[in-house]
Amino acid sequence: MENNQGKSESFDGTYDEKPEMFGHPYKELQHYFKNCPITGDLLDLGSGQGRDSLFFASIGYNVTAVDSSRVGIQQMLYKAESSGFKIDGIVDDIQNLKLEKKFNVILFDMLLHGFEDSTQLELLGKYSNSLKNKGIICIVYPDDFKADHFMNMLKSLASNWNLLDEIIINDIPKIEGEIIEYKFKMMVAQLS
Numbered sequence: 001m002e003n004n005q006g007k008s009e010s011f012d013g014t015y016d017e018k019p020e021m022f023g024h025p026y027k028e029l030q031h032y033f034k035n036c037p038i039t040g041d042l043l044d045l046g047s048g049q050g051r052d053s054l055f056f057a058s059i060g061y062n063v064t065a066v067d068s069s070r071v072g073i074q075q076m077l078y079k080a081e082s083s084g085f086k087i088d089g090i091v092d093d094i095q096n097l098k099l100e101k102k103f104n105v106i107l108f109d110m111l112l113h114g115f116e117d118s119t120q121l122e123l124l125g126k127y128s129n130s131l132k133n134k135g136i137i138c139i140v141y142p143d144d145f146k147a148d149h150f151m152n153m154l155k156s157l158a159s160n161w162n163l164l165d166e167i168i169i170n171d172i173p174k175i176e177g178e179i180i181e182y183k184f185k186m187m188v189a190q191l192s
């Protein structure tokens with residue numbers, strides 16, 4: 001586990017108390033990526049306790065998982081080792097992270113919409129530069145957002161972004177102690 005941060009983060013305590021806080025990876029996301037022609041290196045930003053990273057490793061992606069929660073990354077690495085998967089885990093703030101390699105797929109699952117618009121744009125610009133040719137970005141967000149919100153940002157960065165899919169996610173695992181009254185959506189965009 002690489003550690004570029006060295007300070008504790010608010011999700012640590014919650015993850016300690018709830019080792020499977022977000023449940024399983026959404027069935028719609030699993031179905032999409034089991035049938036996705038873009039394979040190879042995947043970057044999971046704000047990977048939490050690693051439910052998505054572990055799924056992607058199980059279907060053959062080379063996964064790099066980044067989260068500011070050291071506990072989340074440790075829990076993910078423990079599960080990966082128990083399952084025989086090799087995942088690179090990095091404890092860092094995605095706003096400061098410096099990457100040397102490029103990726104075929106970059107995932108933001110329930111993270112990007114939580115930032116101010118100006119930071120969302122900054123993050124999309126930063127991580128667009130970490131995509132390989134024909135690489136894709138997958139963003140999962142509550143359904144009061146629309147794919148257009150993120151597409152407009154991507155297109156303001158480069159005109160050769162195309163929306164491949166926007167999918168409604170009905171399979172939202174129950175989060176202990178929380179009532180979720182909305183659906184999620186996922187969008188996939190490709191840089192051509």
Ligand SMILES: C[S@@+](CC[C@H](N)C(=O)[O-])C[C@H]1O[C@@H](n2cnc3c(N)ncnc32)[C@H](O)[C@@H]1O
Nearest residue numbers: 011022046047048067068069092093094109110
């Ligand atoms: C709602 S959780 C989603 C976790 C995971 N993507 C999932 O869907 O299971 C958001 C995660 O993003 C992480 N996070 C929030 N801001 C971050 C930042 N600036 N840098 C790195 N991780 C961050 C939190 O620690 C938390 O684990």
